[in-house]
Amino acid sequence: MARYDLSEAEWRLIAPLLPNKPRGVARVDDRRVLNGIFYVLRTGTPWRDLPERYGPYTTVYNRYNRWAKAGVWLKIFETLAAQSPQSMQMIDSSIIRAHQHAAGRKKGGPDHAIGRSRGGLSTKIHAVVDQDGLPVRLLISPGQASDMGAVPELLAGLPTPTTVVADRGYDSNAVIELIARSGAQPSIPSCSRRIVRRSVDPAIYRQRNQVERFFCRLKHFRRVATRFDKLARNFLAAVLLASTRLWLRAYESTT
Numbered sequence: 001m002a003r004y005d006l007s008e009a010e011w012r013l014i015a016p017l018l019p020n021k022p023r024g025v026a027r028v029d030d031r032r033v034l035n036g037i038f039y040v041l042r043t044g045t046p047w048r049d050l051p052e053r054y055g056p057y058t059t060v061y062n063r064y065n066r067w068a069k070a071g072v073w074l075k076i077f078e079t080l081a082a083q084s085p086q087s088m089q090m091i092d093s094s095i096i097r098a099h100q101h102a103a104g105r106k107k108g109g110p111d112h113a114i115g116r117s118r119g120g121l122s123t124k125i126h127a128v129v130d131q132d133g134l135p136v137r138l139l140i141s142p143g144q145a146s147d148m149g150a151v152p153e154l155l156a157g158l159p160t161p162t163t164v165v166a167d168r169g170y171d172s173n174a175v176i177e178l179i180a181r182s183g184a185q186p187s188i189p190s191c192s193r194r195i196v197r198r199s200v201d202p203a204i205y206r207q208r209n210q211v212e213r214f215f216c217r218l219k220h221f222r223r224v225a226t227r228f229d230k231l232a233r234n235f236l237a238a239v240l241l242a243s244t245r246l247w248l249r250a251y252e253s254t255t
Contacts, residue, residue, distance in 0.1 A: 044222025068237035115142025
């Protein structure tokens with residue numbers, strides 16, 4: 001088995017989550033195609049350079065693209081993430097540079113979550129992770145977008161944890177009130193402009209390193225560390241699939 005391929009335990013976990021109603025001609029072997037997709041995500045290689053053992057690159061790319069459009073990758077990720085007890089939630093974001101292959105689009109065309117920040121054209125990944133550093137909600141936005149503006153969508157519909165932890169970049173009355181109204185305790189340090197400072201339990205706040213470690217693991221997937229996809233949905237699919245692989249490995253280690 002190649003280094004980046006799904007293990008037997010990982011395949012047993014993900015196989016039941018794949019669409020099981022093929023139309024017309026039977027699908028090419030799902031496991032081989034998924035292994036090809038994960039190879040591209042991990043190595044960052046162009047689709048055309050996919051090793052022959054994974055079959056025609058067009059088959060692998062078309063499956064990736066078609067299932068991204070149909071929301072299959074999102075559904076698989078959400079099914080795995082739904083198993084988390086989410087006793088704590090940590091919020092953060094990370095900037096991803098957009099490669100020149102992703103950055104070109106017609107002026108006035110649709111927004112594909114690429115914007116201009118200090119580092120140039122980029123995309124921002126927003127994440128909520130649980131107490132074990134596993135992702136439970138993922139969003140993308142243009143690189144210059146505000147972190148605080150993503151919070152309502154990040155937290156909407158998630159189970160209410162005991163505590164929501166974030167750095168001082170999320171310190172705003174709107175964010176604090178949103179978290180408090182949900183029944184959770186915000187653990188967000190006060191920014192320098194605050195006259196009255198909030199107290200934050202240092203032991204709880206140290207748990208925020210879980211979300212930082214998540215982004216480090218996520219960027220081991222080179223197709224995520226640099227954005228090559230023009231379409232927002234396809235780049236988000238890469239983020240979701242990389243996160244799905246982290247969930248599969250976590251489940252594998254506990255079974």
